[in-house]
Amino acid sequence: MTILFDPLVHPFPDQAQPDPQTYWLAIAGTGPADDGPVTGEMDAEVAIIGGGYAGLSCALSLARDHGIRAVVLEARSSAWGCSGRNGSFARISGGRVPLARLLETYGEASARAYFDEMKQALANLKILIAEGGIDCDVQPDGVYKVAAFRAHAEGLRREAHLYNATFDYPARFVPPEALPGVHGGAEAFGALHLPDGFSLNPLKLAHGIHVLAREQGARIHANSPVTAWQTINGRHWLKTPSGTVRARHVVVATNGYTSPKLHAQLAGRVLPVHSQIIVTPPLSEAQIAASLPSGNCMFDTRSLLFYYRRLPDNRILFGGRSAISGEDAQAPRHRRYLQDALTRKFPALAGTGVDYWWGGWVAVSRNSLPFCYALPGVDNAYAAGGYAGSGVSFSIHLGTKLALMASGKPFKTGASFLTREPRRYPFPPLLRFGQWMAYRWLHAKDARQARKP
Ligand SMILES: Cc1cc2nc3c(=O)[nH]c(=O)nc-3n(C[C@H](O)[C@H](O)[C@H](O)COP(=O)(O)OP(=O)(O)OC[C@H]3O[C@@H](n4cnc5c(N)ncnc54)[C@H](O)[C@@H]3O)c2cc1C
The missing domain is CATH 3.50.50.60 (FAD/NAD(P)-binding domain)
Incomplete structure (x- = not known):
């Protein structure tokens, strides 16, 4: 098996590097x-x-x-x-700093200017796809940030208010009782709905x-x-x-x-950080109803978050971070880590296989x-x-x-x-x-949140 390109080890991706089987x-x-x-x-x-x-x-x-x-x-x-x-999620985003921290660190004028850049980025992408006639399987608008723990719902409510009041953006809090039809399963205690993100074939x-x-x-x-x-x-x-x-x-x-x-x-x-994705086989109608009845993009509120969506052919794409080095990234335990997280979220998917599994390097400044x-x-x-x-x-x-x-x-x-x-x-x-230590600490933080009433 070829050792995957690792930016901290190899000088450039050479021709022995295979195409990712995505x-x-x-x-x-x-x-x-x-x-x-x-x-x-x-x-x-x-x-x-x-x-x-x-x-x-x-x-x-x-x-x-x-x-x-x-x-x-x-x-x-x-x-x-x-x-x-x-x-495959295109949304108002760039980097990973919560809005409240952005305001606190850089002040309102800079935070608003940054939000405007992100809004413009998404609007221009829509124009590029439409005017360029790019056929890339765009799925409907709407992204949900899902409270993975009961203790996180209140934070999402506050975040919705911040979006509305400071950034003049129509995010809304969706209470847990309104989630069936959007998101099934065990780990959904409310969500923040961001109306204009969408998914596509990247x-x-x-x-x-x-x-x-x-x-x-x-x-x-x-x-x-x-x-x-x-x-x-x-x-x-x-x-x-x-x-x-x-x-x-x-x-x-x-x-x-x-x-x-x-x-x-x-x-x-x-810092190059490895992110991995699994894709299930097509699901049955009953499995869809019990997991992701809507076709929207989802990510959760864990410190080491998971992102997921239903694909046009009724498979589920599910991603998250666990491997640290390129050498380790192909170890089957990382695929199992995602499978376990998927079935914890959606118990109805227990025993579902994996048709595709791949990863790539995101950059964190x-x-x-x-x-x-x-x-x-x-x-x-x-x-x-x-x-x-x-x-x-x-x-x-x-x-x-x-x-x-x-x-x-x-x-x-x-x-x-x-x-x-x-x-x-x-x-x-x-x-x-340092990254390995940080992952351990973040897992412990998530476990503490899960234990909160
Ligand atoms: C698993 C995963 C899931 C993600 N999910 C999302 C998501 O849902 N939504 C979202 O907004 N973002 C997501 N991202 C991030 C998003 O894909 C990236 O931010 C974006 O694609 C970055 O594009 P880029 O052109 O800057 O870099 P890249 O697309 O990474 O391109 C960099 C290129 O540089 C080339 N290169 C490197 N060294 C050399 C060299 N010496 N000479 C020549 N070429 C070189 C590489 O071969 C590579 O093709 C995800 C990333 C990963 C890995």
């Missing part, structure tokens, strides 16, 4: 045509490292809005990273952006990992196994797949918020990432901001923390041990 791939099939590996030497105004949503959206925006035909360098193929493997979405970007003149080079990066007289030399790209501007869109070896300035700025900034001390280089597992709409949004910056225009936002260089994690050799 449900999305089974539905979407192999991707659209690309420009193959880089061969020989090539000049570009803008080179983009990483062909996920951020890189593809940046390439599309550069060509469409700024008249620049960029070159995308992707280690494997478009959306090989998170963008082709995610849980790989089909990426394929759609890829096609639009190429139609506008961008070049997308698959199997072209950047293996070395030098800057000589203000020009960036990006080496790949079979060629070199010389570029005036470089955009880094490698997010959770960023190796510290890519560039010293990038090292240690995100030290403040758990995304970033989009010019690399200090490196001429004409920009990076975005740090969505903490909530980046479907926001990475596409920041792709357009990266395009702004790479075309020489400023990214102006009232959420000034977005444009700052993220702080480095201290003690790199201890990162994984």
Whole structure:
């Protein structure tokens, strides 16, 4: 078995890395045509490292809005990273900081500006899908944040009020007696309804952006990992196994797949955290009625949360975090961890098998918020990432901001923390041990919540 790419161990995803065998791939099939590996030497105004949503959206925006035909360098193929493997929820999100903490830490003006960026990200994604004619199996609007413990219901009620009063957003609290028909099972003590998030086939979405970007003149080079990066007289030399790209501007869109070896300035700025998903076989009508009768996206209030939804063919997709390293990620106990959590939530699904199981690296910055900034001390280089597992709409949004910056225009936002260089994690050799300790502590915290009356 191939050891999975691990950004803290391997310098880049190499060609031995298989395509993840996801449900999305089974539905979407192999991707659209690309420009193959880089061969020989090539000049570009803008080179983009990483062909996920951020890189593809940046390439599309550069060509469409700024008249620049960029070159995308992707280690494997478009959306090989998170963008082709995610849980498929597009909602008002980016990073993982609760609204109350955001207000407390950054003040009302910054928090509102950030909320507006997230709202705009989702609205623009809807426009991109509609105007670009992207067929990506969009499911109905509406996301539920579900109280996994009785003690969490009151917090969701308060959160609904905060959404309404401070962010002028029509979230509402759904009491437990109104949940049947939406969410069955044992762990639903009320929910926060967020009206305008939706789900889709994430790989089909990426394929759609890829096609639009190429139609506008961008070049997308698959199997072209950047293996070395030098800057000589203000020009960036990006080496790949079979060629070199010389570029005036470089955009880094490698997010959770960023190796510290890519560039010293990038090292240690995100923690790659593994998130995994299982997909069940199609369920019976009785099982659906007892688990997820609605087709909405759900995530729960655990510290180590689970996210889940019913797919168009009546399977359930269920995700969460448990593995720490790439080496460990394929151990069957992580699949069992998700299966056990699924049947704890929905006892009617006991004995249900798993047809698909995969995982990917999300990027968590030290403040758990995304970033989009010019690399200090490196001429004409920009990076975005740090969505903490909530980046479907926001990475596409920041792709357009990266395009702004790479075309020489400023990214102006009232959420000034977005444009700052993220702080480095201290003690790199201890990162994984720290994460392991944090998981134990979070499990203990969840267990305490479960015991509360
Ligand atoms: C299991 C899972 C579930 C998720 N669920 C959700 C969800 O439901 N909703 C949500 O909003 N978000 C979710 N996310 C997060 C979301 O998918 C990401 O935030 C988003 O896709 C990030 O896009 P990106 O373009 O920044 O990075 P990615 O899509 O990860 O792309 C980075 C690319 O960089 C490439 N790369 C790395 N190094 C090099 C190199 N040296 N040279 C060239 N290329 C390189 C990689 O091959 C990769 O394709 C989930 C993520 C995972 C893993």
